[in-house]
Amino acid sequence: MAYSGYIRKLAPVVYKEFGKDKADRILKKAREKYSRLCEENAEEPKEVQVHTRKRIYPAIAVFQAMLEENVGRETVASILNTFHKEQSKPAGESIRILLRIPALYRLVPRFFAKMTKNFFGEKAGFKARWLRADKNEMRFDMLICPYQDICVRHGCSEIVQGFCRTDDICYGNMHPKLHWGRTKTLGLGGDCCDFCLTVR
Numbered sequence: 001m002a003y004s005g006y007i008r009k010l011a012p013v014v015y016k017e018f019g020k021d022k023a024d025r026i027l028k029k030a031r032e033k034y035s036r037l038c039e040e041n042a043e044e045p046k047e048v049q050v051h052t053r054k055r056i057y058p059a060i061a062v063f064q065a066m067l068e069e070n071v072g073r074e075t076v077a078s079i080l081n082t083f084h085k086e087q088s089k090p091a092g093e094s095i096r097i098l099l100r101i102p103a104l105y106r107l108v109p110r111f112f113a114k115m116t117k118n119f120f121g122e123k124a125g126f127k128a129r130w131l132r133a134d135k136n137e138m139r140f141d142m143l144i145c146p147y148q149d150i151c152v153r154h155g156c157s158e159i160v161q162g163f164c165r166t167d168d169i170c171y172g173n174m175h176p177k178l179h180w181g182r183t184k185t186l187g188l189g190g191d192c193c194d195f196c197l198t199v200r
Contacts, residue, residue, distance in 0.1 A: 004034050006058035010083055014062075017079060022069060029065035034058050047124040048146065055163065056150050063156040073158060081162030088166040095174050105175040109138040109197050112171075116140070116195075125149075129192075135199070142193035148186040160187030171197070 007030050015023040037057040044052060059080055066076040099105050113133035120126045125146035132139040147163045164187040172180045179198045184190030 004031065004053075004058040004061075006055060007031060007034065007062060009087065010058075010062060010080075013079065013083055018069075018071075026062070026065045026069050026071075029068060030058070030061045033061035033064055037061060045123060047119075047121075050119065051124060051146055052150065056147055059159055059163075060151060060154045060156055063159055064154070077156075077158035077162075080159045081165070084159075084162035084166050085169060088169040092170040092173070095170060099175040099178075105178050106135065106199060108174065108178055109133070109199060110135055112197055113138040113140075137196070137198045139196045139198075142186070142195060145186050145193065157187075161185075164188060164193070176200075 007027065011023070011027055014026055017023070018026065034057055037060065038053060041052065041057075063076050063080060066079070067073065099108070110133070116128070116138075120128070120142075125144070126142060127144035128140045128142050130140045148157075148160050151157055151160045164185040167182070168180070174180070177200045179196075179200055181194075181196035181198060183194055185193040187193075
């Protein structure tokens, strides 16, 4: 059976919410569904697997497992979106601590652009329209996102917004002289995700 760190980290939340017996059933089903998703998509490029194996497939598996145990869709979405939020807070705090290094914030737009092209490029299933990428500003529209497309395909579009909001938590208050300007996302009903990071 495929292993998922996501499900392991989520397990305490499931036990707290539902008690041992129901949580055991949910987690067992989730692990089985996760393994099946990985097996069915074994030919995915490794660039795609970085996203599907670590976040997308385990979230879908847990979502479906909870539904089968008669948990309401809104409740499931709330549990998972809150979990994503809480998991993002330490990363956001680490970024803020790192950017206390004098003048390091000035390198962030270029670094962010490079990171995005490497890990969120077309090989990984994304498609972006780049508008600007220099030392003062990084700006692009994400037109296609596998988090959105795969979750919609598996009938759990409600959890995409949780993935979207992790970006805001991590990057929204990185440094007083960096402005995170995203105003819409695919997961929240926008026609694109309009990423914008500017040195003030």
